[in-house]
Amino acid sequence: MAIVAQQTKLSKILWPVLAWAVALIIFFPIAYMVMTSFKTDADAVKPELLFTFTPTLENYANMTENYDYWRFASNSIITSVAATLFTLFVAIPCAYAMAFTPSRGTKDILMWMLSTKMLPAAAVLYPMIYMTKAAGLYDTHFLIIMVLSLINLPIVIWMLFTYFKDIPKDIIEAAKMDGVNTWGEVREVLIPLAWGGIASTALLCFIFCWNEAYWTVRLTTTEAATLSKLIEGNRAPEGLFFGRLSAVSTAAVGPIVVLGWFCQKQLVQGLTFGAVK
Amino acid sequence: MANRTVPRLLQTPAVVLLLFWMLVPLSMTLFFSFIRYVLNNLRRPEWTSPSIENWRGFGNYQYVWNQDSFWLAIQNSLIIVCGILFLTVAFGIAIAILINRNFPGRGIVRVMLISPFFVMPAVNAVLWINMLLDPVLGLQGIAVAGINDIISGLREAPLVGGFFSLWPEFSPISFRGAQASSYAVIMMVTWQWTPFAVLIFMTSLQSEDQQQKEAAVLDGASAWNQFRFLTLPHLGRPIAIVVMIQAIFHLSLYAEIEIVSRGSGNKNLPYYIGELVNNNIGAASATGIFAVILANIVAIFLLRMIGKTLME
Numbered sequence: 001m002a003i004v005a006q007q008t009k010l011s012k013i014l015w016p017v018l019a020w021a022v023a024l025i026i027f028f029p030i031a032y033m034v035m036t037s038f039k040t041d042a043d044a045v046k047p048e049l050l051f052t053f054t055p056t057l058e059n060y061a062n063m064t065e066n067y068d069y070w071r072f073a074s075n076s077i078i079t080s081v082a083a084t085l086f087t088l089f090v091a092i093p094c095a096y097a098m099a100f101t102p103s104r105g106t107k108d109i110l111m112w113m114l115s116t117k118m119l120p121a122a123a124v125l126y127p128m129i130y131m132t133k134a135a136g137l138y139d140t141h142f143l144i145i146m147v148l149s150l151i152n153l154p155i156v157i158w159m160l161f162t163y164f165k166d167i168p169k170d171i172i173e174a175a176k177m178d179g180v181n182t183w184g185e186v187r188e189v190l191i192p193l194a195w196g197g198i199a200s201t202a203l204l205c206f207i208f209c210w211n212e213a214y215w216t217v218r219l220t221t222t223e224a225a226t227l228s229k230l231i232e233g234n235r236a237p238e239g240l241f242f243g244r245l246s247a248v249s250t251a252a253v254g255p256i257v258v259l260g261w262f263c264q265k266q267l268v269q270g271l272t273f274g275a276v277k
Numbered sequence: 278m279a280n281r282t283v284p285r286l287l288q289t290p291a292v293v294l295l296l297f298w299m300l301v302p303l304s305m306t307l308f309f310s311f312i313r314y315v316l317n318n319l320r321r322p323e324w325t326s327p328s329i330e331n332w333r334g335f336g337n338y339q340y341v342w343n344q345d346s347f348w349l350a351i352q353n354s355l356i357i358v359c360g361i362l363f364l365t366v367a368f369g370i371a372i373a374i375l376i377n378r379n380f381p382g383r384g385i386v387r388v389m390l391i392s393p394f395f396v397m398p399a400v401n402a403v404l405w406i407n408m409l410l411d412p413v414l415g416l417q418g419i420a421v422a423g424i425n426d427i428i429s430g431l432r433e434a435p436l437v438g439g440f441f442s443l444w445p446e447f448s449p450i451s452f453r454g455a456q457a458s459s460y461a462v463i464m465m466v467t468w469q470w471t472p473f474a475v476l477i478f479m480t481s482l483q484s485e486d487q488q489q490k491e492a493a494v495l496d497g498a499s500a501w502n503q504f505r506f507l508t509l510p511h512l513g514r515p516i517a518i519v520v521m522i523q524a525i526f527h528l529s530l531y532a533e534i535e536i537v538s539r540g541s542g543n544k545n546l547p548y549y550i551g552e553l554v555n556n557n558i559g560a561a562s563a564t565g566i567f568a569v570i571l572a573n574i575v576a577i578f579l580l581r582m583i584g585k586t587l588m589e
Contacts, residue, residue, distance in 0.1 A: 016380035022372055027389035029468065030396065032416070033404050047419040094291035097284035109292065111584055116299045118576040120529045122547035123565030124302035126309065126554045130327075131302070150298040157291060182283050211397040213532035218551075228532070231399035235406075235536040242408055249400045260395030261388050267473075268480045272518050 030257070037246035044242035059247030066241075067248050072230040076252075078141055079216075079226060080209035083148035084202055090149070091156040092198070096186055098157075099164035100172055110161065113154040121151075121214050132219060139223045144216060148209045156205050159266070163197030164190070200266040203259060210256050227252040303569070310337050310562035317556055327558075337563035347564065350549035351571075353459060357545055358527045360463040361470065362520050368467070369474025369519065370512065374504075376475075377482045394472040402536035405465040412449035421449040458542025462533045470527075474519050481515040482508070514582075521579035528572055546571070 036044050038055040063069040098106050128147075129138070137143040167190070175189045191198065213228040220229055231252060234245060260267075313324045313331040324331055341347050376386055393401070412418045424447055431441040452461035485508065493503050534548045544552070546568050553561035 015375070015378065016382070019375050019380060019386050020382065022375060023386040023389040026468070026471070027392060029404055029409060030392055032408065033400075036408065045414045047423070050419070090290050090294065093287035097287035101281075101284040103281070103284070107584070109288070111580055113291075113295055114583065115576060115580060116295050118525050118572055118579070119299065119303065120547065120565070120568045120572045122529060122531065122550040123568045124306055125550060125565070126558050126561055127302040127305035129554070130305070150294060153291060153295060182287070207395060211395070213398045214529070214547075217399075217532065217535075228397055228399045231397070231403055232532060232536060235399075235403050235539070242414070245403065246408070249404060253396045253400050256397070257392050257395045260391065264387070264391055264476060267394075268476050272477060272522065 030253075033246050034250050034254075036242055037250045039243045039246075041241050041243040044246070059244045060251070062244065063248055063251060066244050067230060067234070069230070069248055069251060072225055072227050073251070075141070075144075075224055076210055076226040076228075079144045079148060079224065080206050082141070082145045083152070083209045084206045086145060087149045087152050087156050087205055088198070088202055091153060091160055092186065092191075095157050095160035095164055096190055098161050099167075100169060110158065113157060117151070117154045125218060128215075128219065139220045139225075141224045143219060144224045144226070147215045147219065148212060151212070151215070152205050152208050155208070156201055159201045159204070160194075160198065163194050163201070167193055197266075200263045203263045204266055207256055207260055207263075306562045306565050308562075309558050310566050311335075312559060313337075314558040314562075315556060316558065333559065337559040338566075341560050341563045341567065346544075346549065347567075350544050350546045351567075353543040354528060354545040354571075357459055357462055357466075357530065357543075358524055360459075361466050361527055362523055364463065364467040365470045365474045365523065366516055366519060368471045369478050370516075372471065372475045373478035373482055374508070377479055390475055391472045393469050394476075396469065398469070398532045399536065401465050401469050402462075402533045405468070406452060406461060406537050410450075410452045410461055410464075412451045418449050421447050453538055454542050456543065458534075458538040461537050462530065462543075465533060465537075466527065466530065470523060473523070477515050477519055478512060481512055485511050517582060518579075521575055521582070524575045525572060525579065528568070528575070 035051075037059055038057070039049065039053050040056055040058060043049045043053050059066075098110065132138040132143055171193065172185055172189060175185050180188065211228070212226075213232070216226045216228045217232050220226070231249060234241075234248075309327060311333060312327060312329065313321075313333045313336070314327050315321070315324045318324050372390065376383060376390070380386075396404075407415060409415050410417050412421075428441055428444050428446075432438050434441070450457055452458055490503065490507060493507060498506075529547050530545060531547045531551065534543075534545055535551075546564070550561050550564050550568065553564060
């Protein structure tokens, strides 16, 4: 028993130290990026100034001038917000119907929806370019909003479905008895009850839209170009602009990483389609 | 049966949208894969627009099948996906076990560990290839230069100098070209997706049977045996899910490949298609169909597994 006690005592100190060390190593690249964003471009590449430097806000002040940051950022905001709202607008009624009045086909429809998510985007790249150019939609906000909605729709329906399934059916039945119509049920009973689930689904959908880097890069040039496109366009700064590139990168990912902290739990459910509990 | 209509109606918009999204572009790809369709062709201008008259049958498939670059792209896709899968599962299990107990600051540790997952892929790639892995100005370059400095200093030192003068100068690795670009992509994506594996394994560990574990401890089972015979079997299903979901995501990696090497390094299948799309649409479409087949092999297993738990 003595040995066991000693082991636990040792591991009581060693365990947290190890956990903290791993967490710091994994977080280091982000910390390094944030740190570099406060250095001038000249200081950013000097090894002797790696951790000791005079912080400056110059990179953030010049973000608009250097990269036209706000044009890309506002495109990202517009497309991600609109796509999230549109996705919810289509997904909530669908998930509602699937959860409260399931039929024999419901499971198959859900599985089929999921399978659309597994189609490799590259396989349909040219038809998308061809169609959108022919329709005059290439490089428009409308196109990006639609594409972002479509790629996230299966996951959103799926997540909402798993939330709605847990709401007791009696509550909806009671509302029906009171003569509330379907829209009323959704608005007055379902949405207030499942508010938390809907909010975290929306948050996750927004994050996925914001980070999307295939269609937003391949289907835009300037008008609807998002932050992914901006960063991708500045992929090789030849070492001259580490400071300003870090600043624009930090500005692009900072809000999303913070938002992400609030939906860790939903992430597991959303990305595994409820298969891990 | 009037109350069947309302639910159907509510599902219709979503179903129609997804049906359109799935069928229309994919059937166009299928059509293009059977015709001669080349964007820049002065000699045969009739091939520059899609038409049934340029029917080629399985010619595009045959052409792609016989290209070495196609097989290289498939090979690279598989190397990258398998490398990432192996590393994320291994790190994921280790870290999940590491933080699956109480210690001071656990909340902050969790927040730090999950953060990389929310960094946008474009930033992830730019950050890694420039600031961390650049052979001169990145941390890699700085670290290698530092080590070389120390060694050359030691060469002058008495006694041990003779030993160190036998050491070579280390040279930093350039990750932008050739084989090393795959390793860079594996590194950055592993960094990004390990948190995902950690989250899922941790969720699963929390449902592990504690009584069984205590019984094992009382029976004197070693830590390794507890892991091997209790924890690992318990994690079997989550591991399968992590592997399949990641396989589907990483088979379509694009931004990272583009940013790391701009085509001068290893190409994976989506990048290869992206290059063909600039000119040879027929071949690009045939390659796309191959990519669909490859993804479906994984997807069938995943869907079957998810389907089992769906209606519980």
